[in-house]
Amino acid sequence: MGWWSQAAMGVALPPQVSRRWFRHTIPLAIFALLLFYLCAWSLRAFSGCRFGTLSCIAEGPPPLQVRQESGSLEAPEREEPPCLGPQGPLGRMVRPFRASLNPEGDVELSQYLAGWRELIKFLTPFGSIFAFATSEAFTKVTALEARVHGPEAAHYTSLAVMVAWERRAGLLERPGVGPGDSARSSGSRTTLLLHRALRWSQLCLHRVATGTLGGPGAGEQCSDAYNTVLAPHHPWLVRQAVRLAFLSFPDRSHLLELACPGTREAAARAAVVRAASALEDVYNRTQCLLAEAGLLQLA
Numbered sequence: 001m002g003w004w005s006q007a008a009m010g011v012a013l014p015p016q017v018s019r020r021w022f023r024h025t026i027p028l029a030i031f032a033l034l035l036f037y038l039c040a041w042s043l044r045a046f047s048g049c050r051f052g053t054l055s056c057i058a059e060g061p062p063p064l065q066v067r068q069e070s071g072s073l074e075a076p077e078r079e080e081p082p083c084l085g086p087q088g089p090l091g092r093m094v095r096p097f098r099a100s101l102n103p104e105g106d107v108e109l110s111q112y113l114a115g116w117r118e119l120i121k122f123l124t125p126f127g128s129i130f131a132f133a134t135s136e137a138f139t140k141v142t143a144l145e146a147r148v149h150g151p152e153a154a155h156y157t158s159l160a161v162m163v164a165w166e167r168r169a170g171l172l173e174r175p176g177v178g179p180g181d182s183a184r185s186s187g188s189r190t191t192l193l194l195h196r197a198l199r200w201s202q203l204c205l206h207r208v209a210t211g212t213l214g215g216p217g218a219g220e221q222c223s224d225a226y227n228t229v230l231a232p233h234h235p236w237l238v239r240q241a242v243r244l245a246f247l248s249f250p251d252r253s254h255l256l257e258l259a260c261p262g263t264r265e266a267a268a269r270a271a272v273v274r275a276a277s278a279l280e281d282v283y284n285r286t287q288c289l290l291a292e293a294g295l296l297q298l299a
């Protein structure tokens with residue numbers, strides 16, 4: 001409940017009014033979000049492809065190890081805090097994501113999804129906005145897992161294998177033909193939606209971890225990330241509802257405490273930066289593969 005009053009103070013409303021207002025508005029906002037999200041996808045077209053010129057294979061797997069070392073430039077201490085360890089909230093998430101980047105420059109889907117499961121667990125306590133994003137993600141992860149472990153499992157081992165197969169199977173026709181078009185239910189499309197949500201999570205974590213005193217708060221930083229990454233794909237009503245939900249976003253110290261319980265702030269920040277850059281490696285690789293396959297506009 002702590003951040004409610006902080007959020008209220010943040011927008012300078014009289015506490016009593018704002019608290020009652022929030023208590024009624026946030027659930028409504030979430031409800032509206034869920035409702036409109038379901039029928040929202042066909043309304044917007046993707047407009048930009050910033051990293052479309054990357055070569056996926058050239059990046060290869062080494063960046064992870066390299067980054068681990070260079071990460072200590074930002075880290076004030078070399079010791080890895082427990083939150084990045086095998087049982088830590090960040091470590092449990094980063095490990096499968098790293099493992100998803102295979103030496104061939106592809107993304108292993110089962111590891112990618114295992115990473116996503118941990119990311120969802122990690123983000124769930126962050127409040128209503130993440131609860132919303134993660135319940136959406138949960139549905140997508142489950143849908144994709146059903147394919148990875150389903151009768152066509154052989155075609156869903158990695159991102160490139162899946163895309164090639166779904167293209168041959170005619171599942172990747174351009175959308176916009178109507179609500180029943182097959183691209184809507186393809187694994188490639190599901191991956192694209194998860195991919196954008198991953199970008200948002202990554203930017204949000206990175207900004208929260210590197211934010212300065214007196215700079216924009218965590219909620220504002222993550223809201224900016226939302227506006228950059230996800231808002232262009234959401235209809236107006238969803239964007240308004242998300243904006244409201246951001247008012248109850250936890251503050252930086254609360255976020256860092258969830259990420260690295262019992263760790264000093266500087267070390268917690270450094271750990272979150274490293275986790276975020278592991279997510280960025282996965283994002284970059286996936287972005288590259290989707291761009292090469294011409295699938296960034298599939299949804």
Ligand SMILES: *[C@@H]1O[C@H](CO)[C@@H](O)[C@H](O)[C@H]1NC(C)=O
Pocket residue numbers: 051054063277280281284
């Ligand atoms: C991801 O790609 C961007 C754009 O090419 C680059 O600036 C960034 O350093 C890459 N991130 C990682 C973690 O490799």
